[in-house]
Amino acid sequence: MTSTKYWAAVNAAIAEEMERDESIFFVGQDIGAAGGPFGATRGLMDRFGPDRVRDTPISEQAMVALGTGAAMTGTRPIVEIMYMDFALLALDQLVNQAAKMRFMSGGHYRVPLTVVTMVAAHTESGPQHSQSFETWLGQVPGLNVVWPSNAADAKGLLKTAIRSDDPVVFIESLSAWRTTADVPEGEVVIPIGVARVARPGSDVTIVAVGGAVAIAERGADQLAERGLSAEVIDLRSVSPLDETTVISSVRKTGALLVVQEGPSPFGIGDRVVSVVCRNDPRLLRVRPIILAPPFSPTPFAPDLERSFYPGPHDVVKAVETMTGALQ
Amino acid sequence: MTSTKYWAAVNAAIAEEMERDESIFFVGQDIGAAGGPFGATRGLMDRFGPDRVRDTPISEQAMVALGTGAAMTGTRPIVEIMYMDFALLALDQLVNQAAKMRFMSGGHYRVPLTVVTMVAAHTESGPQHSQSFETWLGQVPGLNVVWPSNAADAKGLLKTAIRSDDPVVFIESLSAWRTTADVPEGEVVIPIGVARVARPGSDVTIVAVGGAVAIAERGADQLAERGLSAEVIDLRSVSPLDETTVISSVRKTGALLVVQEGPSPFGIGDRVVSVVCRNDPRLLRVRPIILAPPFSPTPFAPDLERSFYPGPHDVVKAVETMTGALQ
Amino acid sequence: MAELDFDRRTRMLNAMVLIRVFEERMQALFAENQLAGFLHLSIGQEATAVGVCEALETTDYIVTTHRGHGHIIAKGGNVDAMVAELFARETGSCRGVGGSMHLTDPEAGVLCANAIVGASIGLATGAAFSSQFTGSGGVAVAFFGDGAANQGIFHESLNLAALWSLPVVFICENNMYAEMSRQSSQSLVSDIALRSIAYGMPGVTVDGNDVDAVLAVTQSAVSRAREGDGPTLIECKTYRTSGHFEGDQQTYKPAVEVATWSARDPIASFVARYPDLDLARANAVASRRVEGAIEFARESQPATTADLAWLTYADARREGAST
Amino acid sequence: MAELDFDRRTRMLNAMVLIRVFEERMQALFAENQLAGFLHLSIGQEATAVGVCEALETTDYIVTTHRGHGHIIAKGGNVDAMVAELFARETGSCRGVGGSMHLTDPEAGVLCANAIVGASIGLATGAAFSSQFTGSGGVAVAFFGDGAANQGIFHESLNLAALWSLPVVFICENNMYAEMSRQSSQSLVSDIALRSIAYGMPGVTVDGNDVDAVLAVTQSAVSRAREGDGPTLIECKTYRTSGHFEGDQQTYKPAVEVATWSARDPIASFVARYPDLDLARANAVASRRVEGAIEFARESQPATTADLAWLTYADARREGAST
Numbered sequence A, B: 001m002t003s004t005k006y007w008a009a010v011n012a013a014i015a016e017e018m019e020r021d022e023s024i025f026f027v028g029q030d031i032g033a034a035g036g037p038f039g040a041t042r043g044l045m046d047r048f049g050p051d052r053v054r055d056t057p058i059s060e061q062a063m064v065a066l067g068t069g070a071a072m073t074g075t076r077p078i079v080e081i082m083y084m085d086f087a088l089l090a091l092d093q094l095v096n097q098a099a100k101m102r103f104m105s106g107g108h109y110r111v112p113l114t115v116v117t118m119v120a121a122h123t124e125s126g127p128q129h130s131q132s133f134e135t136w137l138g139q140v141p142g143l144n145v146v147w148p149s150n151a152a153d154a155k156g157l158l159k160t161a162i163r164s165d166d167p168v169v170f171i172e173s174l175s176a177w178r179t180t181a182d183v184p185e186g187e188v189v190i191p192i193g194v195a196r197v198a199r200p201g202s203d204v205t206i207v208a209v210g211g212a213v214a215i216a217e218r219g220a221d222q223l224a225e226r227g228l229s230a231e232v233i234d235l236r237s238v239s240p241l242d243e244t245t246v247i248s249s250v251r252k253t254g255a256l257l258v259v260q261e262g263p264s265p266f267g268i269g270d271r272v273v274s275v276v277c278r279n280d281p282r283l284l285r286v287r288p289i290i291l292a293p294p295f296s297p298t299p300f301a302p303d304l305e306r307s308f309y310p311g312p313h314d315v316v317k318a319v320e321t322m323t324g325a326l327q
Numbered sequence C, D: 001m002a003e004l005d006f007d008r009r010t011r012m013l014n015a016m017v018l019i020r021v022f023e024e025r026m027q028a029l030f031a032e033n034q035l036a037g038f039l040h041l042s043i044g045q046e047a048t049a050v051g052v053c054e055a056l057e058t059t060d061y062i063v064t065t066h067r068g069h070g071h072i073i074a075k076g077g078n079v080d081a082m083v084a085e086l087f088a089r090e091t092g093s094c095r096g097v098g099g100s101m102h103l104t105d106p107e108a109g110v111l112c113a114n115a116i117v118g119a120s121i122g123l124a125t126g127a128a129f130s131s132q133f134t135g136s137g138g139v140a141v142a143f144f145g146d147g148a149a150n151q152g153i154f155h156e157s158l159n160l161a162a163l164w165s166l167p168v169v170f171i172c173e174n175n176m177y178a179e180m181s182r183q184s185s186q187s188l189v190s191d192i193a194l195r196s197i198a199y200g201m202p203g204v205t206v207d208g209n210d211v212d213a214v215l216a217v218t219q220s221a222v223s224r225a226r227e228g229d230g231p232t233l234i235e236c237k238t239y240r241t242s243g244h245f246e247g248d249q250q251t252y253k254p255a256v257e258v259a260t261w262s263a264r265d266p267i268a269s270f271v272a273r274y275p276d277l278d279l280a281r282a283n284a285v286a287s288r289r290v291e292g293a294i295e296f297a298r299e300s301q302p303a304t305t306a307d308l309a310w311l312t313y314a315d316a317r318r319e320g321a322s323t
């Protein structure tokens, strides 16, 4: 175990996989000489050379198209889209091409493509640099979507993503960039689609993914001080989504709260509530709650942004409402 | 009242609005001289001239960008994206620009843009010509999203969309293209965000939007023959989504079925189930069910496509499961 | 232009005729409601398909469009599987789930046909990257239309390909129309090859109905690419004498234009240039081939059993997780 | 080039100096952690902003990028509101919800700054469409960088603008870098103006540090546009002497390059050319203006009360419906 920063875990996963498999290459904007706009890729170009680690022009469509065509023909591309907001430019490539290529070819082709991208919520980056589209991509047959909340998961999930024979979108949280976690040395591979019980508990189930997990955990800390035991589930993967773990937890607690960074409609929360409710509405002994930002783009002003995203106090308030209703 | 075809209602709405308001123009691929790839725009160029009705190059990004910049500066653009599958190319423009422009400008600008597009599910059009992304767009603050199931709604909603000072995505169903409905002459304006009870009933609530409404209605017919009374709710609008109408109905029936053309995760069904369940899980006297296609792209083969989308018999089966559970 | 040897000429004639016979038969079957979906034919454009593919090895890649039957046949694609796909059979190129717009043939180096205008350009650029990266010596070809040349992906891909000297040849078939819209209503630039200047790439316009000429320019572009000197943009001026898709009434085509181009039919001109070629024999061989394929398709199972989950993911997805 | 009259020269000097002083003050404030978010400065590029905007009327439109302070000031934007926006105040151009990358000023004809590389190009094309459609006689200008010229939207928009003769002027500020990447690592074509050929549009490269030269080429492009003769692509070769954003260590810049361009400072060169200009006075005026704006901002309410729902939709949304 070594205490490792989130970004360094990403860096290590890419480096170890590139070392292991010569068919992997990595392209993106400023990932090479500059070491990444936020430093996550430093050293990779020096280590693997400019053929395997390449800076691209600002051409998001062509970057993902390149990855898709290359993945069909014997290489394993990693393509970085700097902010997830910019992925909108490449969605035809990701959704109409990469995700469907195996299907459209009747199963003849595989697309072992990894797209790495970052969500910058909570960092004063404003309306066009804060968005996450995890549930859009989670709706697309043919894609896998993972979003680690911590360094250990980042390393383990990215290694699995790179080894997958299907396209995987690997989402990073800039808000977690400098957090550290104990990461096992060497081989850490985490299967895609398995949630993690980040904290066991018995009074309420709190579900989150990516950057929202930290909020859920801090909320759970504060709840513990109030004598309430929250079970925090870190989904880790949006597609596939681990229904079993969520349902088992709610079966135990009878109360469900979802915390998310994206807008409410059609988000993680709606899916999780729907999964539980379709399994058995009677599992829910109290109305489930989704904590999501107001229905607007992310405001730039730091004070506004702070109150925009749900915080630990919102978690506490919501759980208190639920447990109040239970009494 | 005149019995009008779905496509003709779209045509009439555009024509009447263009007649009424000179600041409206209409651009798209083959909408002018050719009268639309499926004939919906025939006559418009002759009537309003090539300045107001223009064929564009195949440049989806620039088309929506043009509409956005023009909407900010005193005109009311209607931009047609031929199939909704191609909207993926223009999502940066629609989501990062059009939807957020008012917000980003601190409320200084309005964006009275209408984007018209078509879903071609059920028409043997294969994996890249059958998709709907209504819930993606329904997740975007700043957009309105409507999807009429019949000619009367098509006319009324399109007129409202064109008059809206916010961007509206107006989705058409190719599967409804040649269906007819009685459409009132002249002024028909339907507010955005108000669902329609397509058929009153008492045993089960069936919710659908767009092309899925016809399936729900045919299922309800078959249920009626079996002595079961289904209330069919046509949402008409995905954003905003009429929660009140849905909840009132489920309060009455205690049973909820959602029928949709898009994939299950993060779809219409998840939102509707979540809305009801968060209102009160006890409203649901039986497990709600979502009928959605299998999690794969749309297959081309006609037999496969027919069994891919939920059909009336699936509705019947699902409702029978629910009512069976109630006994 | 060096005169082609007899064997090569015969092979090229056979290929053009096979495409023509294939498409005319599919046209008839479509009119009889025997085929589902869309059918975009390339009748009149056979010289481009054959001239380009004659310059390629089997291991080279092509990526094509909604109008790709000709390219795939010219590249040596399996005609039985193609017809079976149009008939939506289990034995089709895509097991019946793709249809005409998604034909594929990995053994013949065909990545895919594609129903998104412009997509072929980016995908071929990616395949060329693989060839360069692995040092395979392979070349990738993107076929696309005049309409596609106004898509953003054209610009981004050509710039990237030139920058990285990728072994790719961009074949723009300028058939003067995008659906029902004339090329002149889509861009002020009528010679699309000119656009190569914007990327520092050679560009050449060629008579797309002259199979010799298409072969010659493609050969130089392919050698350039193979030698590591980067991509070329080739514009083939041609004409589809059929509609945009079957069902298109073609009212937008001036009669004189149709007549002019019909007189420049690529197969007839080729045979006129080389009178020792045996058109009748080529037709007979092609007919047998296509009728055989139709029989194969008809005898095949309809695509009703496809395992959609397996087709969607290569890796098994977790149980208990929502797909 | 005709010599500029004294009043115009003075106005242009004042504008360039105001931009410089504004940005240097913001740089200092950012370093003191008084400003949130990103700060992308255009120090060294002032001549482009001023040369272009001097050729425009107030009612003409501009659309700019993440690096847009200079353009907006040159267009006559409200400096108080700009500083207040950077300070995230209620009185800011965007009521504090946009920040540096989203500045706007409808009264000065500023549509928006934009944080998506390339977006300005398409939006300005749309504004130009409105001008043509309503016959207002207005012209729209898109500012964008060398990096943005490799985005698909560049291609699609320039083609459309040329095709429809839209009154738009495309100003590419080629400052030799996109973030930390040299322009030569992004495209083989170093003269971006060349790309105009691909659209049948005039293209011209100009010394972007020479405000006279920028003004002159913009004036002809603007008259062309106003007269209905369509768009022009103007490439201004320039250099940002500041980093990509504040915090950028700029290790990627060769020292000799920095020295060369510093010696070509647009303000110093302009003053050297016209010795009757009073730089000290311009600096004093600009400082007062900027300090006044900072005071205005500091005295304004923080943007903590914004009505997000009203900002998101102009039309009220239905009650009982989920937003």
Ligand SMILES: Cc1ncc(C[n+]2csc(CCOP(=O)(O)OP(=O)(O)O)c2C)c(N)n1
Pocket: B029, B058, B060, B082, B086, B089, C066, C067, C115, C116, C117, C144, C145, C146, C147, C148, C149, C175, C177, C178, C179
């Ligand atoms: C992104 C996208 N936009 C629009 C269409 C609809 N469409 C199909 S073919 C076509 C015309 C293509 O013209 P061109 O590229 O010249 O190819 P051609 O059909 O002439 O071979 C259009 C607009 C599409 N399939 N994809």
Ligand SMILES: Cc1ncc(C[n+]2csc(CCOP(=O)(O)OP(=O)(O)O)c2C)c(N)n1
Pocket: A029, A058, A060, A082, A086, A089, D066, D067, D115, D116, D117, D118, D144, D145, D146, D147, D148, D149, D175, D177, D178, D179
């Ligand atoms: C679509 C998109 N991709 C990437 C980025 C990240 N980014 C911000 S500025 C920039 C460089 C832009 O370079 P250029 O267009 O030359 O403008 P300059 O910064 O030099 O003014 C990049 C890559 C972005 N904001 N938007």
Ligand SMILES: [Mg+2]
Pocket: C145, C146, C147, C173, C174, C175, C176, C177, C178, C179
């Ligand atoms: Mg064409």
Ligand SMILES: [Mg+2]
Pocket: D145, D146, D147, D173, D174, D175, D176, D177, D178, D179
């Ligand atoms: Mg630059």
